Structure formats: C-alpha cells, structure tokens
Amino acid sequence: MPQRPARIGFLLAQLGAHAADIFAEQTRSLGITPSEAGVIRIVARNPGISQRALADRLGAVQSRVVTLVDRLESAGLVSRTRSESDRRMQLLALTNAGESMLGGLRQAAEEQEKQLTSGFTEEQKTALFELLSALGAARGLDAEVHPGYRS
Amino acid sequence: MPQRPARIGFLLAQLGAHAADIFAEQTRSLGITPSEAGVIRIVARNPGISQRALADRLGAVQSRVVTLVDRLESAGLVSRTRSESDRRMQLLALTNAGESMLGGLRQAAEEQEKQLTSGFTEEQKTALFELLSALGAARGLDAEVHPGYRS
DNA sequence: TATTGTTATACTCTATAACTATA
DNA sequence: TATAGTTATAGAGTATAACAATA
Numbered sequence: 001m002p003q004r005p006a007r008i009g010f011l012l013a014q015l016g017a018h019a020a021d022i023f024a025e026q027t028r029s030l031g032i033t034p035s036e037a038g039v040i041r042i043v044a045r046n047p048g049i050s051q052r053a054l055a056d057r058l059g060a061v062q063s064r065v066v067t068l069v070d071r072l073e074s075a076g077l078v079s080r081t082r083s084e085s086d087r088r089m090q091l092l093a094l095t096n097a098g099e100s101m102l103g104g105l106r107q108a109a110e111e112q113e114k115q116l117t118s119g120f121t122e123e124q125k126t127a128l129f130e131l132l133s134a135l136g137a138a139r140g141l142d143a144e145v146h147p148g149y150r151s
Numbered sequence: 152m153p154q155r156p157a158r159i160g161f162l163l164a165q166l167g168a169h170a171a172d173i174f175a176e177q178t179r180s181l182g183i184t185p186s187e188a189g190v191i192r193i194v195a196r197n198p199g200i201s202q203r204a205l206a207d208r209l210g211a212v213q214s215r216v217v218t219l220v221d222r223l224e225s226a227g228l229v230s231r232t233r234s235e236s237d238r239r240m241q242l243l244a245l246t247n248a249g250e251s252m253l254g255g256l257r258q259a260a261e262e263q264e265k266q267l268t269s270g271f272t273e274e275q276k277t278a279l280f281e282l283l284s285a286l287g288a289a290r291g292l293d294a295e296v297h298p299g300y301r302s
Numbered sequence: 303t304a305t306t307g308t309t310a311t312a313c314t315c316t317a318t319a320a321c322t323a324t325a
Numbered sequence: 326t327a328t329a330g331t332t333a334t335a336g337a338g339t340a341t342a343a344c345a346a347t348a
Contacts, residue, residue: 007280008267008276009173009264011280011286011287012163012170015286015290015297016170017297019161019163020167023160109156109161112160113158116160116163117159120286128279128286129158131278131282132163139267141169145165
C-alpha cells in the first residue's frame with residue numbers, strides 16, 4: 001500500500017498535456033502541427049531514414065507516415081529520395097527550409113520551457129529534470145520521441 | 152539563456168502521454184474511456200453539477216458533454232435529473248454502479264502509480280510528487296481535471 | 303432576449319485493408 | 326513470396342451551428 005494517494009501519474013498526465021498544449025501553440029505559429037514537428041526532429045537526427053524505419057520509431061503505421069511526409073514535402077520541409085540500392089525505399093532528409101524550421105522548433109522548445117518553469121528556481125529545475133530523466137530511462141522511453149509524438 | 156537544452160517540457164509531455172496510456176489500458180478493462188473516467192471523477196466530487204458547469208470545468212463544449220453523459224447514462228453509471236428550481240438544467244449524480252466504478256478507477260490509479268514509479272525509491276517518489284505539485288500549482292492547473300481530461 | 307441542453311453535421315486524426323512496385 | 330510505400334476507406338473524437346425548452 002502506498003503512503004499517499006496515487007497522484008504522480010495524474011500530475012504527469014495533467015502537466016504533460018499542459019506542456020504539449022504550450023508547444024502546440026508555438027508550432028501553430030510556425031505553420032506545422034506537433035506531429036509534423038516530431039517527424040522533423042527524427043529526420044534531422046537520422047538523415048536518410050526510410051519511411052518504414054520512421055514509422056517504427058514513431059510507433060505509427062506506414063500509411064500514417066505517408067500522410068505526414070506528404071504534408072511536409074508539399075511544405076518544402078522534407079525531401080524524399082529513392083534509394084539507389086533498394087528502389088522500394090524513400091530516403092528522407094530535411095531541405096534547407098526544413099533546417100530553418102528545426103531552428104524555429106528549438107526556439108519553440110525554449111519558449112515552452114521558459115513558460116513552464118518560470119516560477120521555479122534553478123535548483124528546482126535541475127532536480128525535476130533529473131527525476132524526469134531517471135523516470136524516462138526507467139520506463140524505457142526513447143529520448144527522441146514519445147507515444148503520440150505530441151511535442 | 153538556459154544552462155541546459157530545453158528538456159523538462161519534452162520529458163513532461165513524453166511521460167505524461169506514457170502515464171495516460173497506462174491509465175487508458177486500466178480503464179479499458181473497466182469498460183470506459185479516460186474521458187468518461189474524467190467525468191465520473193468530477194461528478195463524484197460535485198454531485199448535482201449541471202452539464203453546463205461540467206463543460207466549463209472540463210474546458211469542453213456543451214455538445215461534447217451531452218455525448219459523454221449519454222454514454223455514461225446508458226451504461227447506468229450517471230443519472231440526469233431535471234432541476235426543480237430551473238427546469239433547463241440537468242443535474243448529474245453517480246448511480247450506485249457509478250460509485251462502484253469510482254472505486255475501480257481508484258484502483259486503476261493505484262495500479263498506474265505502481266507501474267510508473269516501480270523503479271523509484273520512496274525518497275525519489277516524494278521529491279517528484281512535491282515538484283510536480285508545485286509546478287501544477289504554479290501553472291494554475293485544476294487539481295481535479297486536466298486539458299484533454301485523458302486520465 | 304439569454305441560457306441549458308440537444309441534434310445535425312462536419313472536420314481532424316489515425317488506423318485497416320487493398321494495391322503497386324521492387325526485391 | 327516478402328517488403329516499402331501508397332491509396333482508399335472507415336472509425337473515433339471533437340467542434341460548430343441550428344434548434345427546443347425554459348427563464
């Protein structure tokens with residue numbers, strides 16, 4: 001039996017949704033959705049990734065990735081290139097505009113962080129960061145993506 | 152300029168989605184959705200609440216609440232009663248079955264908490280709980296509900 | 303005229319299944 | 326025959342707008 005009522009799970013879900021909302025507001029002003037931002041982040045760190053591998057990474061189905069990449073390609077942010085060695089594969093990369101967008105996303109993340117932790121001291125921020133990192137590692141979460149890839 | 156890259160926001164969104172997923176798995180076995188669980192929790196703590204007030208509390212539109220309450224009423228968990236003093240209002244309350252479901256939800260929350268924090272010491276759990284509570288309070292979040300009312 | 307609740311409808315997100323091209 | 330990607334389609338969740346009853 002726990003010493004206190006279960007609250008960590010609720011607070012995480014609540015604050016997680018709140019953090020995602022703030023980030024969504026930021027990305028909206030950049031003209032993309034949080035899901036698309038998640039794709040940009042993965043492609044940036046894994047240039048030449050196939051749509052198949054991206055789908056596995058996101059925990060999404062292939063058709064979902066097609067839709068997401070379609071939009072990003074139309075927006076000129078991501079390029080598809082047929083692999084020479086295996087012409088079934090589309091290799092993904094950021095365009096120059098995509099790299100600029102990545103910079104915008106980094107700023108959006110900084111802004112989100114600032115809004116979120118504005119009332120906290122540096123000590124509190126450090127303590128919270130370390131506890132959340134430890135929890136993420138303990139739960140086996142991918143440091144580049146999260147279920148729902150909302151931010 | 153922050154001393155570290157923005158990560159608290161990402162970790163919160165990631166872990167929040169993860170916590171919500173665990174809770175959703177629990178509620179599924181109870182036959183309800185996380186949104187419905189959110190309604191049950193609010194009605195339990197605010198018996199006789201109107202649909203209008205519930206909508207405001209959830210940050211949802213009235214038609215959304217109609218849909219949610221329709222399902223819960225069909226399932227026999229929530230009752231609607233016309234207010235005597237203002238016959239426009241439907242007053243909501245939990246049925247006996249709704250009270251039982253509330254008990255099940257409490258167990259689900261305990262199970263979520265256990266899964267989530269299994270690798271942590273009591274000291275870590277306490278520290279994390281206090282930091283998250285402080286952050287929730289600083290951000291002005293309602294202790295009974297959260298945006299998206301996912302858990 | 304304003305408010306509570308309801309219904310009708312549409313839009314977004316996401317998944318499943320069938321299909322094409324390549325291996 | 327198996328795999329990467331695509332297209333067609335459908336379902337869930339949620340919102341907007343029009344409407345009914347009551348104040």
